[in-house]
Amino acid sequence: MAINISKLNMTHKVKRSSTFRDLIMTFIATTISIVFTFGTAQYLDYREKRASGRQTAINVILDIENNIQELDNMAEIEEQNFNLAQYVLGHMDDLESIPSDTLIDVYQYLEYFSELKFDDSREKLFHSSQESWKHINNPMFIELVQTFYYQRHQFQDFYNTDYAFHKPISIEEQYQISLQNNYRIADKLPELLSQLLKEPRIEYYITFSATRQNYYRETANEWRVISDQCKFYMGITDEELKEYVDQSEHFGRLVKKKDLIGTWTADMNDEVEELTFFDDGKFIHTYTSKTRTYAFSGAGIINGHMEGTWTIKGDTLVRVYLRNKYYYSIDFSNISYNNDQKEEVEEYIKLNEENIQKRNELAKADTTTMTRKNAAYINASGQMVELIRNEIDEEGNEQKRKSYMLRINEKK
Numbered sequence: 465m466a467i468n469i470s471k472l473n474m475t476h477k478v479k480r481s482s483t484f485r486d487l488i489m490t491f492i493a494t495t496i497s498i499v500f501t502f503g504t505a506q507y508l509d510y511r512e513k514r515a516s517g518r519q520t521a522i523n524v525i526l527d528i529e530n531n532i533q534e535l536d537n538m539a540e541i542e543e544q545n546f547n548l549a550q551y552v553l554g555h556m557d558d559l560e561s562i563p564s565d566t567l568i569d570v571y572q573y574l575e576y577f578s579e580l581k582f583d584d585s586r587e588k589l590f591h592s593s594q595e596s597w598k599h600i601n602n603p604m605f606i607e608l609v610q611t612f613y614y615q616r617h618q619f620q621d622f623y624n625t626d627y628a629f630h631k632p633i634s635i636e637e638q639y640q641i642s643l644q645n646n647y648r649i650a651d652k653l654p655e656l657l658s659q660l661l662k663e664p665r666i667e668y669y670i671t672f673s674a675t676r677q678n679y680y681r682e683t684a685n686e687w688r689v690i691s692d693q694c695k696f697y698m699g700i701t702d703e704e705l706k707e708y709v710d711q712s713e714h715f716g717r718l719v720k721k722k723d724l725i726g727t728w729t730a731d732m733n734d735e736v737e738e739l740t741f742f743d744d745g746k747f748i749h750t751y752t753s754k755t756r757t758y759a760f761s762g763a764g765i766i767n768g769h770m771e772g773t774w775t776i777k778g779d780t781l782v783r784v785y786l787r788n789k790y791y792y793s794i795d796f797s798n799i800s801y802n803n804d805q806k807e808e809v810e811e812y813i814k815l816n817e818e819n820i821q822k823r824n825e826l827a828k829a830d831t832t833t834m835t836r837k838n839a840a841y842i843n844a845s846g847q848m849v850e851l852i853r854n855e856i857d858e859e860g861n862e863q864k865r866k867s868y869m870l871r872i873n874e875k876k
Contacts, residue, residue: 516599517598517599517600517601518600518698518700519708520589520590520599520600521600521605521694521698521700522700522704522705522708523586523589523590524586524590524609524694525691525694525695525698525700525705526586526705526708526709527583527586527587528612528687528690528691528694529691529705530583531582531616531687532684532687532688532691534582535680535681535683535684535687536680536681536684538680539676539677539680539681539684542673542676542677542680543673543677545569545570545573545673546670546673546674546677548566548569548570548573549570549573549661549670549673550670551566552566552567552570552657552661553661553670556658556661559653559654559655559657559658560654562654564650564653567650567653567654567657568650568653570657571633571649571653571656571657571660574631574632574633574660574666574669575631575633575638576630576631576632576633576634576635576638577631577635579624580620580623580624581620582616582620587613587616590609590613600698602697602698604693604697605694605697605698608690608693608694608697609694611690612687612690615683615686615687619683627668628669628672628675628676629676630669631669632663632665632666632668632669633660641656715841715843716841716842716843716844716848716849716850717841717842718779718840718841718842719776719781719840719841719842719849720776721775721776723842723846723849724741724774724776724781724840724849725741725742725743726740726741726871726872727739727740727741727871727872728740728741728849728869728870728871728872729869729870729872730867730868730869730870731870734753734754734763735751735752735753735754736751736752736753737749737750737751738750738751738872739869741774745773745774745775746771746772746773746774747771747772747773747774747783748769748770748771749768749769749770749771749772749783749785750767750768750769750770751767751768752765752766752767752768753765753766753768754766755794755816757812759801759805759808759809759812760799760800760801760805760809761799761800761801762798762799762800763798763799764794764795764796764799764813764816765794765795765796765798766792766793766794766820767792767793767794767795768790768791768792769789769790769791769792770785770786770789770790770791771785771786771789772784772785772786772789772833773786776840779839779840779841780837780838780839780840781837781838781839781840781851782835782836782837783835783836783837784833784834784835785833785834785835785836786833787827787830787831787832787833787834788827788828788829788830788831789827790823790824790827790830791824791827792820792823792824793820794816794817794820796813796816836853837853838851838852838853839851839852839853840852846871847870847871847873848868848869848870848871849868849869849871850866850867850868851866851867851868851869852864852865852866853865853867
């Protein structure tokens with residue numbers, strides 16, 4: 465019988481092709497397994513290091529920009545105080561007619577408080593984690609940051625040692641002035657400033673105000689260029705910086721209405737507040753605070769009671785206080801004092817009780833409301849709430865203030 469050679473070869477080819485394909489698939493599967501076992505781990509490690517380096521860079525840039533803002537504020541405050549001082553100097557013959565707030569501002573402008581000390585926590589973190597420099601992998605960025613921190617140290621040293629920045633009224637002199645005027649400096653400021661403003665050291669400090677302003681602004685501009693260069697080299701946008709700041713400002717989730725039902729408290733030693741939120745949208749806010757004075761031991765207790773309505777709008781807790789639901793009381797039953805202080809203490813008690821009574825009477829007739837808005841977040845335990853409010857400081861800058869409430873669990 466003749467053998468079909470072509471058919472035999474075809475069968476052999478099929479078997480060889482199948483075996484080869486199996487070997488190839490086995491190799492591919494093994495290779496993929498190795499990639500997933502080793503390559504993916506290395507890739508994830510690489511990504512983690514790059515993210516760590518980028519976070520370090522963001523923290524440094526925020527440090528630079530915070531210091532820029534600080535110098536901008538110093539320049540603005542310096543200019544405002546200089547203008548007030550010039551106004552007072554132009555009315556030396558009639559200081560009694562100048563508002564006391566203006567005189568106080570000028571006196572405080574001349575007072576020494578403490579040396580300038582920048583917050584160096586981020587600088588220390590940057591220099592202590594040199595491993596992160598490798599993750600940043602940008603020598604130009606590292607050099608710029610080191611330049612900034614060097615300049616910041618130079619600025620701080622110059623500010624604290626140069627006479628142009630030296631506040632003329634020392635802490636010791638402030639103390640002596642307070643003693644000489646029976647602790648009531650505000651009442652004596654027209655007479656006091658009429659003498660101080662004629663002294664060469666005071667004149668020297670005021671004269672160099674423009675120099676200080678220019679120094680603050682020029683340095684801030686130099687640091688602003690460094691900040692922009694850092695952002696450019698690292699590809700970091702202002703939006704990314706803002707998002708990082710927003711994320712780092714709170715760690716809880718947004719509060720829901722059901723989360724707040726119940727009583728919460730904030731205890732700050734001499735002041736204790738309680739807020740009770742009811743399901744029907746009403747709330748009661750009470751507080752207790754202590755008042756003390758040198759004339760007696762112990763403390764007077766001030767109690768306050770307020771009511772209103774509340775709601776949650778987005779991320780914001782909105783409280784509307786009804787002023788005609790305000791009520792205050794004061795209790796001096798737990799104080800003690802010497803007989804020679806009796807008259808002064810009784811006068812103090814009388815004045816406080818009269819003020820409380822007037823306040824209560826005014827509140828009853830007040831039909832207006834007061835609204836308080838706070839971004840509100842609750843932690844994972846559901847037992848603490850973080851309240852954030854925006855405030856404008858004396859220099860007109862917006863500041864975020866945080867406060868915390870703890871849940872009062874009812875006893876079963």
